[in-house]
Amino acid sequence: MNFPPQECNLENDLPSIMKDNFDPETEFDLDGVFDDEPEDFEDFDEPDVTMRTAVLQKNNMVALLCIKSASAGAAICRVDPREAQPAVQLYDDPEAALQWFKKSLRTSLKNGWNIVYDGLPLQG
Numbered sequence: 001m002n003f004p005p006q007e008c009n010l011e012n013d014l015p016s017i018m019k020d021n022f023d024p025e026t027e028f029d030l031d032g033v034f035d036d037e038p039e040d041f042e043d044f045d046e047p048d049v050t051m052r053t054a055v056l057q058k059n060n061m062v063a064l065l066c067i068k069s070a071s072a073g074a075a076i077c078r079v080d081p082r083e084a085q086p087a088v089q090l091y092d093d094p095e096a097a098l099q100w101f102k103k104s105l106r107t108s109l110k111n112g113w114n115i116v117y118d119g120l121p122l123q124g
Contacts, residue, residue, distance in 0.1 A: 052101070055117040056108055063113065066121070067101045069094035076101055 054065040064079040074097030079086045091097035105115065 051121050052119065053117070053121045054105060054115055055122075056113040057116045058111075058113045062116075063108075065101065065104055065108070067097060069097055074098070076104070078104070 049068065049070045051068045052066065056063040056065065061081045063081060064077070066077045066079075068075050068077075069091075071094065074091045074094040075088055076091070076097055077086055077088045089097075089100070091100070105118075109115065
């Protein structure tokens with residue numbers, strides 16, 4: 001499917017709020033806000049947290065299924081393009097959450113979705 005190129009006049013096509021000149025030097029006064037040194041945070045223990053993200057594709061849709069778990073519990077987040085908002089389910093038992101995550105992936109495959117990516121969360 002080929003679409004003809006369209007010209008875009010940024011000055012006329014942007015909403016008026018986006019046309020205003022932005023000067024980061026005058027818009028934000030962050031002096032002193034980020035003065036904490038990294039050693040100030042050494043007392044905080046990072047819990048043993050694991051994360052996994054699956055990117056799924058079907059037709060022209062892309063969906064996400066993510067799990068984040070620690071010893072105290074877990075959360076599964078589903079971003080479905082057919083839904084208005086993401087859905088999050090919390091679990092007290094991280095093993096039960098992992099089983100539901102795997103079951104959701106299997107069900108998605110049976111329903112025609114393709115797993116494009118399954119691994120650590122993507123950043124960048």
